[in-house]
Amino acid sequence: MTRKSSSNATRLTRRTFSATLGASFVAGVAPFNIVRAQNPLKVGVLLPRSGFEAGIGEDCQRAVDVSQAIFKEMGLPYFTIINGDTESNVDTARARAEKLIGDGAQALVGTFDSGQTAAVAQVAEQKGIPFVINIAAAPQITEQGYKFVFRNFPTAPMILRDAFTDQKTVFAEVGTAPKSVVFMHVNDTFGTAMSKGIGAVMPKFNMPYTIAEEIAYDPTARDLSVEVAKAKATNADALLVVSRLNDAMLLTRELVKQRWTPQAILSMGPGYYEDQYIKTLGKYADGPINFAPWFDPHKRLTKLLASELAKRHPGVNLNTNHVFTFEALLVVADAYNRAKSTDPNELVDAIRKTNITDNVSIGPGIQFDAKGQNDKVRQGAFQNRGGKLVTVAPPEAAEAKAEWPLPPYQSRA
């Protein structure tokens, strides 16, 4: 009897089996849900870590390296970073973006290059993953009606507008101005956009110089001797350049070899302010005036970022690559903090409402317009001087007056 009753009590019916299975499933899966909810946000950082833009990609990575320590100090939540390499190639950038999303990235940051950024923006939009651009100036990226793409970096027309304004400030300060310039630029997406922009924007600024010649060249060029010879032959007073890193170094080498020191090198792109440029060319690196998105040296967060960078990477100057890569991550961290969710849609909503005033770049702060563009970001002018980068404009961010003209290459000690 007892045995029978006991047997009944432990008898497994179809109903109890189903209930047990269901309960086990809930009990088994629930902890995973809880763990998943507690998992930090995964941010894919896409940079050209190899290829012809590798030097710049590595420079951007320095900002990634120091960001978490600063965010912790700012009370922002921790998130996981997954690194991706675009190999300085548009197709690879697209493929890597897809892979990062496949690997669980819930937000993307990158990619420094306009062509690669445009490719990643398409992927981010298709997959519904927020993408915060660190550096890319081609205006069309934020003109496509994308909902998941945000840019805290000026577009080519904004860069040109500020560059011409700052040039005029510098010319007024030094009491002279070039009468003619040679405009040399890379013929990639960024260089071509800048070239078109100059044609459209320059007439509005009544600049004191005319463009004697426009010379476009391949960003992967291995020799720029012909280009420099052609520029020199114009007898122009100054060089107006939109370059990358490798070609900036090639151009300077050729200027030295061909014994041509123009009054000034007015750079409106990357290259001349990169650490690799300064270290590789030594005394020949001094003099170029860069007109680029820059930092306000007087801001609190600038000092904090510079100090962290100095700790992790001694001897490296804070520059555009660090500032805007850091700020792109700051946008994500701030949105994650407010959204308190890793859900891409909630993150996007939070990014749209961004209003960061404690930032690094010049301007009132970080907000995005309906197109996802920070139209308040302002750039600056800074000069290579003794291995350092000295801010010379706008007046509210300037540290010193620009040195003019360029010291002759042949007499540099």
Place this chain on the structure above:
Amino acid sequence: MAAAAVSKPRLSPSVPIEVYLNVAIGGVLTGLVYGLMALGLSVIFGVVRVVNFAHGEMMTLAMFMAVVLFSAFHLDPLILLVPIAAVMFALGYVLQRGLINPFITRPEHSQFLLLVALGIIITNSLLIIFGPDARAVQTSYAFDSIQIGPLIVDTTKVYAGVAAIVFAIALFAFFRFTLIGKAIRACADNYTGALVVGLDVKRLYALTFGLGAACVGAAGAILTLLIDTTPMLGPSYTLLAFVIVITGGLGSMPGALLGGVLIGVTEALAGLRFTPSAKSMFAFAILVLVLLFRPQGLLGRRLA
């Protein structure tokens, strides 16, 4: 300053003639190095009748040898070119004896695939070992130039061009005055005849491939003075070597040098006169013209 510039003779409204001369001299000097590289391809094809589709990749390998040895011992690539050419000779010899020789009698597409595969293996091995980033050789004269009247010539290009000429002359002398050189030429002229008179053709083929590889080795070491080294350079230089030897005449040694100079000068002058970003278009235009009007190349022999 502007008035003085206006009084100078000009080929175009904006460019003084000395600028054309400067650019042309630079083109000749760079073209000589290109010519030396293409010479290796021409020598190999002229004798072994195998088109080396891994030519640019072998040159990139030599460039990395120069970069590594320069960073280790701080020796000038112009000195390093001798040991690098010797190593490349040995590599070419072994490669021909061990890998390419069995393919000599096989269809051309088999040879093509073998050498393309070899090129891919070299490129990817370099990528694995060195990564994709550019590496430069910074010599003490990297920023120097020589001024001769109104002309300013890049010192590095002068050294590179002279080194290429010296190496090419040594190769010409080897083929003309040594017994082995004469035997190799005999093999190239009449394969069956060479066998009949008892020449060790297999060994001579290996020696020839070694000499072609040595040319590439020397050109690679010299080229590190002019451009930064990356693993991905190979395919573009293989293509350039083809353009040069087809223009100069496949199998013709002087033709390779002439083709190199012609392509170097054309690219430089076209870049100056027209747009620099389209300069390689003009090199290919010359190739098309040569193929249309003189298919055997400028100094090549017409095949029966």
